[in-house]
Every structure is written in structure tokens, then in C-alpha cells.
């Protein structure tokens with residue numbers, strides 16, 4: 001709550017400029033291949049001190065192209081990590097002319113790198129995203145900003161978002177959206193031919209996630225879960241899809257094709273649509289705040305109100321940051337929920353354990369609150385395990401900008417790019433026995449030895465880690481606990497076995513349907 005009289009600034013800037021960061025799809029969609037056939041083991045001995053990247057197994061352009069386009073890894077780059085680890089061991093060099101990096105593919109090397117990370121960690125070139133902002137003079141957000149400016153921006157954005165106790169304040173807002181999700185599941189299954197089937201669940205979860213994150217970031221509902229989505233909201237959804245789907249063309253095609261081919265124009269028009277909507281929502285909030293200030297009323301609100309009235313951010317800077325928070329917070333959360341439900345649907349025993357915990361902690365018609373979630377360790381473990389098996393951001397990057405670094409006994413000069421193979425690392429049976437089994441219990445703090453924490457870090461690590469982590473977790477906990485309370489989720493046998501594709505994030509290779517069987521003891525009026 002803001003008590004003092006505040007004025008909403010509309011001009012000036014205190015940050016901006018500097019390329020970088022990542023859209024998970026862009027930075028992470030580089031792959032590789034090689035001519036080496038036997039595994040290589042790296043040892044950390046004193047003689048390694050003088051080793052450099054020249055001593056590492058090397059992957060060249062044609063190997064990469066062969067693997068991606070002939071062997072079909074283009075869409076399955078996460079699986080390529082497993083394949084390459086078999087061939088080259090835990091550290092290898094990707095040297096494809098335009099893109100050079102050192103791939104780290106073991107938990108030890110990953111930990112070593114992240115513990116040596118710099119004060120202002122960097123993920124790499126993000127000009128794809130900054131270009132539009134430069135064109136329209138919009139501020140950079142947490143993804144695209146770098147260096148000291150990024151650090152200061154994160155200090156502002158982290159407040160009211162990153163601390164576990166911060167997420168509690170969004171519990172009621174999220175629960176309203178969860179109410180609508182549950183109602184929508186009831187409606188969809190009722191109107192299905194079998195009376196319990198919901199088709200294309202990913203799409204429903206996308207709508208839920210977008211509504212959830214928008215209701216936090218815009219402090220208003222945008223109607224994604226309504227029967228007929230409002231036209232403006234639909235345009236916004238289409239713009240997001242358009243921007244992402246034309247990103248790859250923009251990355252792959254040379255600049256001179258931009259005036260000849262339609263792709264770059266469509267990419268830019270996707271951004272236009274995103275910012276048109278975001279600007280409208282933010283301006284509406286700003287006007288409302290200004291009206292209250294002008295009439296000497298208290299200004300009340302949460303995240304957006306805080307950004308607009310408690311920080312020195314200008315509206316253009318707020319547009320930039322809010323748009324990036326929003327884009328980062330939809331596919332990630334919705335696909336994690338989808339994979340979690342997929343795993344639960346195939347494992348009735350785990351699903352039942354979860355149901356027992358949920359119904360014990362939230363008996364009767366009680367709606368779980370953010371605090372109640374802390375009484376449900378198995379619920380948390382289920383999502384943690386789903387993120388281990390399907391880390392929606394399966395690969396990430398770091399560039400050591402300022403300093404040389406030694407990793408795994410090898411010397412790397414500053415400006416070296418490292419790719420972190422999170423997917424393969426989280427499948428390593430040394431860290432996770434029976435890695436392909438869905439075993440949430442491995443995360444319980446019940447006296448058993450816990451896995452190396454770097455084995456699965458789905459939200460990244462350190463000061464550059466995910467800013468939306470607490471919100472994403474709360475959304476998933478509140479939604480999943482309610483779904484499991486009402487329904488037993490069963491697979492739709494007509495769908496068959498689902499594989500993951502490495503697109504913007506890890507997505508399913510087909511539309512997924514579930515049967516939602518209403519639990520007799522939970523039949524409550526909605």
C-alpha cells in the first residue's frame with residue numbers, strides 16, 4: 001500500500017541500452033555433432049593447468065548440420081545433449097564459425113562454472129529482442145539488460161517478487177484465476193462426448209498461465225479463460241505467437257533478405273501487437289493511480305502499482321520490463337504444469353499419494369492459501385521432479401565477460417561462452433538413480449540423502465536466476481492442488497506416448513488430452 005502522495009513519471013530514463021540476454025528459444029537452439037567416436041574423460045590433474053579449449057573434443061559445422069537436419073535432432077536438441085555426452089564426455093567445444101561455445105555436461109563442471117559466475121552474469125547476445133526496443137525507444141527489461149544497469153533493474157524488479165514471502169501476497173489473485181480454470185475444466189469435460197475428457201490441455205494451461213501472470217503484472221483480468229476470449233486479448237495472444245514463430249527466421253536469414261521476404265516484418269508486427277496491449281494495460285493503471293493521487297486518495301495495488309509509483313522507472317521502462325516478465329512467465333509455467341499432469345496421469349500411485357496429502361491439508365471446501373502450500377511437501381516434490389525430467393529450459397548459457405576462468409582444469413579466456421546442458425545433467429544416473437522414473441520422493445526432506453542441488457536447477461542459479469520463480473511455483477502449487485482435489489487425471493489412450501520437442505521451451509510433440517474423473521468425495525458446488 002502506498003501512503004504518500006506520489007506522482008507518476010512519464011518521461012526520462014534511468015536505464016537502457018546494452019545488448020544481450022536470451023529468449024530461451026534463440027540462444028538455446030544451437031546444436032552440434034562430431035567425428036569422435038570414443039568417450040573422452042576429463043580429469044582434474046595438475047597437468048590440466050595448461051590445457052585450453054584446443055585440448056577438448058571439437059564439434060564442427062558440418063557435424064552439427066548433419067546431426068540436426070539428417071539425424072533429426074533439430075527439434076530434439078535436449079536429446080542431443082545425451083548423445084554428445086556419450087561421444088565426447090562432460091566437456092566439449094562447439095566450433096561452428098558463427099557460434100563457438102564450450103558445452104558443460106556434468107554436474108561438477110556446472111557447479112564449478114556457476115560458483116565462478118561474475119557479479120553481472122550474462123547469457124549472451126540478445127540483439128534479436130533489443131532491436132525492436134531500440135526502434136521504438138522502449139526500455140530494456142531483465143532479459144535484455146546487461147551489466148550494472150541490469151543489476152540495478154533486478155534490484156527493483158526482485159522486490160515484491162523473488163522472496164518466498166513476497167509470493168504470498170499474490171495468493172488471492174492467483175486463486176481467482178484458479179477458480180476459473182477449475183470451472184472451465186468442469187465445463188469442457190461436461191460438454192465432451194465422454195463427459196470427462198478435456199482435449200488440448202496445453203492450450204487450456206497456456207490460457208491459465210497468461211491470465212495468471214497478466215492478473216499479477218497488469219493488476220487486471222484479461223479474459224483468457226472466458227468462453228469467448230475478448231478480441232484485444234486474442235490479438236495479444238496471436239501477437240506473442242507471431243513474434244516467437246518468426247524469431248527463428250530472423251535469426252537464420254541474413255539481414256539483406258529483410259526487405260525481400262515477409263518474415264522480419266511479421267516478426268516486428270508481433271512485437272507491435274505485444275507492446276500495444278501491454279502499453280494500454282499499463283497506461284490504464286497509471287491513469288487510475290494518477291486519479292487517486294490527484295484526489296488525495298491512498299494508492300493501493302501490488303506489483304505494477306509498485307513499479308509505477310514506488311520506483312523511478314518511466315512508463316517506457318515499465319513497458320519493457322513488464323513485457324519481458326510476461327513473455328518469460330507463460331510457456332514456462334504452462335508447459336511445466338502440462339508435463340506434471342502428464343506424469344501424474346501415468347502414475348496412479350504417485351497421484352494417489354498427492355491426493356492424500358492435498359485432501360489432508362485442505363479438507364472439505366477449503367481453498368488452499370499460499371501458506372497452506374508449505375504443509376504440502378509432496379506437492380512441491382512432484383513439481384520439482386517433473387521439472388527434473390522435463391526442465392522447460394533444457395539448456396542455458398553464460399559468458400564470462402570480465403575475467404579468464406579455469407573450468408575442469410582448462411583455461412578459458414574472458415568472453416568465452418559456456419552452454420550448460422541441464423537436460424542431460426538432470427538425467428545423470430549418478431546423481432539421480434533410475435533417472436527415467438518419476439520419483440518425487442527423491443526430493444523429500446525425510447532423512448534420505450538429497451541429490452546434488454546442481455543436478456536440477458530448472459530456474460537457473462544465482463543473481464541472474466529466474467525472477468518469477470516464486471510466482472510460477474505458487475501458481476503451479478495452487479492450481480495443481482485444486483485440480484487433484486477435484487479430479488483423478490487419466491491419460492487418453494488415443495494420444496499414445498508423448499515425446500518432448502525443444503521449441504521455445506520443452507513442449508509436447510502432440511496435443512494432449514486427459515480424462516478428468518470427478519472424485520466422488522470432493523463433489524462440491526462451484
Ligand code: HEM
Nearest residue numbers: 142325328329332333336393459460461464465466468472
Ligand atoms: C516453471 C516456470 C519457470 C521456469 C522453469 C523458469 C526458468 C527460468 C530460467 C532457467 C531462467 C534463466 C536463469 C539463469 O540464467 O540462471 C529464467 C529467467 C527469467 N525468468 Fe523464468 N522461469 C519460469 C517462470 C517465470 C515467470 C512466471 C516469470 C515472470 C513472472 C519469469 C521471468 C523470468 C525473467 C524475467 C528471467 C530473466 C532474469 C534475468 O535475466 O535477470 N519466469 N527463468
